[in-house]
Amino acid sequence: MKPYRIPLIVCAIIGAAGGLIIMLSGLPSTLFGLPLVIWGVIFGVAFVFLDAREAKSPGAGMLWGIAYALLLWIALPAGLAARATGQTEMFSAARDHFPELVAYLVCFGAPLGIALGTLGLRRASSEPFSLSRAVIVGGLAGIVGSWAFGRWMEQVNFFPLIAGIAGSNVRETGIVLHYGIGIFIGASFGALFQRDARGHGSSLGWGLGYGVFWWFVGPLTILPLLLNQPLNWSADRGAQLFGSLIGHAVYGLIVGLIYATIDRLWLAFFRDSDPINRQVSGVGSRGLQGIGRGILASMAGGLLFSLVMIATGALPRVAQIVGGTSPVLGFFVHLVISALIGASYGVLFQYESATAGGSIMWGLVYGLVWWFLGPLTLFPILLGSPLAWSAEAGGAALPSLLGHLFYGAATAVVFLLLEHRNADWLLLDPRLAARESRMVRPLGTPAPALWLFVIGLGVLLPVLLSVGGGPGGY
Amino acid sequence: MNDMRKIVLGSVAGFAAFPLLLVAASAGRPVWEVLLVSVLAGIALAFVFNASNRSIANTIMSGGAIGVPLWALIHVVAVPLLQGMGTPLWSADGMRGLFPLLVGWVLWGAAMGVLLRLATGVATRILGPEPIRAPANREIKTRILILGGGFAGMSTASHLEEEFGADTSVEITLVSENNALLFTPMLAEVAASSLEPTHISTPLRTSLRRTNVIRATATSIDLDAKSVGVSDARNQWSLPFDHLVLALGSVSNYLGMKNVEQRAYDFKSISDAMHIRNRVIDMFERANRESDPAQRKAMLTFVIAGAGFAGAELAGGLNDFTRGMLADYPQLSTDDLKIVVLHPRDRILPELSEPLAKYAEQRMTARGVTFMLNTRLNDCDDDSVTCTCNSQPMTIPGNTLVWTAGTTPNPLLRTLPPTVERDKRGAVLVANTLAVTGHPGVWSLGDCAVVPDTLNPGKTCPPTAQFALREAKTVAHNIKAVVSGKSMQSFRFKALGLLAVVGHHTACAELSIPFTNKTILFSGLMAWLMWRAIYLGKLPGLERKVRVMSDWLIELFFPRDIVQTTE
Known part of the structure; x- marks a missing residue:
């Protein structure tokens, strides 16, 4: 308890201040009958107990903070409070509670996280920082x-x-x-x-x-x-x-x-160019291996995604990228795009995860990335249309969001299997195994908080805010 | 044990968290159905996220995040399809209708994170820490020893690594006199100062990750005791084996000509190529200050014995190199310079078809190479080369002789017992499985083996790298088959073609047409581009490819280097 004394005091004060600001902003001043100032104190204290060891820097703390704030909003205003209105009205009630989501992130999560991370910086290991x-x-x-x-x-x-x-x-x-x-x-x-x-x-x-x-x-x-x-x-x-x-x-x-x-x-x-720090394979060799594995892995994800596209009738639109309208042509264009994205996954996400769970998460994040970049940004540009950055376009592209998520997860899992096949050889030599393990993301970084924040909001916001209801989009 | 523990913990946590899903599910949904989904998802979560080594914050967030794809997979896609709705509920309206379940799954995931972490903690207290998987059995049951680090040996080791993967009961050892694989097709370019020497050699250690590479010389083979004697500069020791792969290659055969053996430059290794290059530069430096025209001519006469692939390619490369060097030695003229090729047959490049060989001879002659066909080398001294040309004895004044005219299998094979059948050259006769008959566990391939050509009964496979690489795959497969008690396969391979580069933008290519016995011929620039593309592709390692490409690129803009690296 003693090492937590200062963080507890600081976070309780910041939580209370956050609650006060929310009350002053015109939002309801109580939640389940309890003033938001008290909720702020509770949240601040709970945050210290749950996360004091994880918030090792202001950035890490902020990410943990906003992820907890999102979870708090899902649990209380969008969960318990909205559920009280009934099953069918829950969506509307959650939309009505949207202001609390903004408030929790801005007034609770971010300041608490930055504060706890700043305090944590004092005892964090001396990781290089410039x-x-x-x-x-x-x-x-x-x-x-x-x-x-x-x-x-x-x-x-x-x-x-x-x-x-x-x-x-x-x-x-x-x-x-x-x-x-x-x-x-x-x-x-x-x-x-x-x-x-x-x-x-x-x-x-x-x-x-x-x-x-x-x-x-x-x-x-x-x-x-x-x-x-x-x-x-x-x-x-x-x-x-x-x-x-x-x-x-x-x-x-x-x-x-x-x-x-x-x-x-x-x-x-x-x-890294210092020979003392060299790895078994150079960056070039690793990059090429990643590309190859990424392309292979993307075939699984691409085929899975193609089911979504067949069901939504999106293949003829994809064929328009190369000036055609045939679904078969669209399918091949889609597979080529899948392979390119898979190759980029192989290069970008090498050594990010050693477990199936972590790989699925990074795959989902990458799938979401391509939902923003693909159907909403590059696809309209390639077809010569204006950017589809609107609530209507977001609503129309929702089926594609799921396709992208499934694509990312499947690609990531197959990629991990291919990476493990290679690593099995390396692990025979303990020195190489040690070098390899140093390259993999360790536990203790705020990656899980990032996953919840990005994947959670990546699905929640389009569902809550998009307009229209029809299927479509690539 | 670990798996069972995960199943139990996942089930318990899934059971405890299922009310969250039940509250979110629409009314009328059977409780058992929700419970079953929760428990199964809990087990899956226990497997994909190992809760034992994670903090509670980590498991809460990971669990909450995994709730989103579980919601999408189960409620948006699977349930509507299982209920016969035809399409998943992935439209905006459909997903909005499933919003309560999205909230439920995220909270279920977060709760599962807490529950799994707590359950894991309780299980650790009661049952002790999760048993760590017993380390893989490190007892070595099969020792595979490969002698030779050329194309055949290295490729065998590489395929064995593929075949046996991470099986630690199999030990693979490769003994080689060099620590790198020399890419011989590009050796002439090193002698001709077009490529840096190390760029065409791939270190065995970087290519073979799980093979024990020993740089040493094999000195004796005892098939009965199943051991091989090896030595390096200081020590001698023996290596036991269960399977022995003879990939020792060949050495130069001087046909009993002692003077030639002592004075001629060999052309088989990277150091041979470097010696030839340095010799050429040295001769130019000496000739540049030589006042006697006859002496000068002798210094600038480079005689190459043999016009097979090695001799012809070296002659073409040296011709380009030396004629380019004249620009830096204004006192020397083209009349002083001579590249002479002696060949005992009536045409060069006997491996290629006649039109291509003729083309190569004409092009090289036009570029300044002198061919002496039907000419046999007899002797040499420091100043001249003696030969017989069309039965007429002849002396060619020349200070430099390079020998490419003959090879013989590695002399170590002569120490094998008589029960190992060999041909008159000394190469080991093997069955079509590449196994040495009568000696289980002994295999031979490459230049030191006589491999029956299954596709052309009665004939044998040529001793080329192309065949050695494919033979290596068969040997590796068959060793694995023997170790695992499966049936072996026969070696069968049809040559893909032949390529030879004989000068700047000048090459010959004879490529097989698949599924026929016909070949297609290319010559000139097209063949030269094919040569570069194909051999660059075959050069092992991305890094080496980049280095060679950079050398070729530099050569486009700058003259070849004439720095002498040794006396």
């Missing part, structure tokens, strides 16, 4: 992500709205502010997650999670405050900003990927 590398690389990644996000903002004329932060409505001012914010978020991404985002794949997941989190913080919270507008955390407002959600997700993905790429290059130049 702030300059984090800020420079993250800032560069932020610029590229902002450029991609900016394409949609231009399309919906969002820049003048952003310019309102500086009391202007000039488009160019909005662009400058947009890039400034993008650089700040990118740099903070590096500072928060440098220790945990080990490879390209996990960095992609971290980027997606961070991008989605900033959708709650940015357009739903800070932007209206800066524009002197009342906070509107309702599900309807969320649905209006669904395009921005996809934009934030894509922005996060780009930041994650670019960050990991530059960061890995940095490490390759300054650390």
